Amino acid sequence: MSEILTRSGLRVGSPAVYGGAAACLVLLVLPFYLDRFWLQAGLFAMAAALGAIGINLLTGATGQLSMGHAFFLAVGAYGYCAFAGDGADGLAGLGLPGWLAAVLAVALSGLAGGVFSPIAGRLRGAYLGIATLALIFIGQHVLFNAHDLTGGFNGRAVPPLSLFGLTFDDTELLVAQVPFGAVEKLWYLGLALLLGGVLFARGVLRGRPGRAMNAIRDHRIAAGVMGIPVARYRAAVFVLSSMYAGLAGVLLALVFQRTVPEYFGMALSLEYLAMIVIGGLGSVAGAVAGGVFVSLLPQLLNRYSDALPLVSAPGTGGIAPGEAARYLYGAAVVAVVLFLPGGLARLAARRPGKPGSGKSPKTPMHTPNTPTTTEPSGEAR
Amino acid sequence: MTAPPPPPGEHIPALEVRDLTVRFAGLTALDAVGFTVRPGTVHALIGPNGAGKSTCFNVLSGVYRATEGSVRLGPHELTALPPHRIADLGVGRIFQNLALPPRATVEDSLMLGRHRLTRTGFVAAGLRLPSAAREEARHRARVREIAAFVGLEQQLARPAGSLPYGQQKLAELARALCMEPKLLLLDEPVAGMTADERRRTASVIAGVRDSLGISVLLVEHDMGLVMRLADSVTVLDFGRRIADGAPGDVQNDPAVVRAYLGEESAA
């Protein structure tokens, strides 16, 4: 039993447990201290982390590249609007309760992934990446042109979510003398969703499906020979990844309170790829770290643009904060690829004194004296 | 060496390869090759480099499509099946070059061999259902048994990539055993091993045959090992079968001597 606990990293009394508990506590009280700007930035980070978990399951853990992640975020965001909208703004809407609309929007993203999954199952690696580009083009075309559904260029307003009689809008709710508006309430929803998303993904990765996914990434042919239905697994992971993207899309829409088409373009897909590279390919912690880093960076630069050299408010001569953020995480991607394989997550795991890093010194690393030349894993020999 | 207790007595089928031909653009890698692996025997498939041994394995495990011919395992025709369906019939294989994930622990690598025997899907694993935990625990116990059988019980917690080459090959053999196969395809299992590891591997293979009754098809360049282990031998050269029979007979077959010694005796 103790062995099982150690494996899942949950040793009672270990520093990791105390650290985690403290972090949770801090996250829970933040809405009482932070202003709207920071809460909103935090919510973007949570949504980004959820989306990044999705693409990390696909790209990091299974080795399947996707350029179409933004498309599934859009399906989630617009799907929610269409299911929850009451049609008062002249746009198609079913007027469903908010929570049901959110669930259906995630299901719709999964369905969209399922429709694409025959392709996702057959194509591997970079080839899938190229095929998924089509999703971005189709998505952008539909978002800009299907006015009745999407509101076209101007997008559509996002109906507030309601859950257990609580409406996540700006009608103020006084909690311990602190007025709770939409962001404060959504903060807790975001935390709950992220926690659920993290736990689910970790369960998948540590269990039988995760082993099969990694086997497909590392040795595709051997995976098949080991009894793993490779195409079916790839398709299933693609659907799961789309559902995470859909959930991220719903949360983003609720925070933005308006969905606009240009947000869901190519650049967003690339941002998600940057997140998992910076955070660490294949791990949930990496996805969360990368998601938070990439989504908070522009916000930080925005807020402190006065204090930073070269960076200044848009249109005043210097580099706009958004632009500066792009340069920075562009540089971060290159730096991680060159100097920090494994990303931020690996960096944290390498810290001395942390359980897990203690294993390596005890076991001297043998360099395998490979007599045969290492061939690409695809080679079936 | 005694093997871990066999899974509930299953019928071990014969493997029959008939007129198997594989052509790559312009190259005939296998030319109407046929042989039979009798249930519960070690059958060696030998021949010089490029003879077509690995190509034959790739057809048997569904990785390559045969141009012509048939491969039957008991009542099943294998040439039309995808790799995972062939694995489901109980065909385990190790690759000539390592196919172990480098960073996963040895234990997790072996758990991959249990894939076909387990059921936990995305939902059960994601929600950590008790059924998933029970299944996981049960199969980890069996994996430890098999690791002990091949002598890797001390290495279970280490990343597979950190083991010496010979032990990695042993881990791959253990992973194939974790599939509880009825037929094992071993492509050069002792290549790159130390003398000690070779002895251990040989006794594992003999133990598998003797106490589990599993059929083994063995490709190996180590003739000493082949002659000691094999019950029968098929010799390939340039994709053709040049000899087939008991180890002693094959060893003295002039065609085989010629193939192995090359131009020297042809001159």
Ligand SMILES: Nc1ncnc2c1ncn2[C@@H]1O[C@H](COP(=O)(O)OP(=O)(O)OP(=O)(O)O)[C@@H](O)[C@H]1O
């Ligand atoms: N995918 C392929 N495409 C083209 N030719 C191939 C392919 N696979 C194998 N061959 C060719 O088929 C022939 C037989 O190769 P194979 O790998 O089966 O030999 P082998 O008997 O396993 O040799 P070794 O003892 O060196 O492993 C070789 O000439 C090889 O180049």
Ligand SMILES: [Mg+2]
């Ligand atoms: Mg070979």
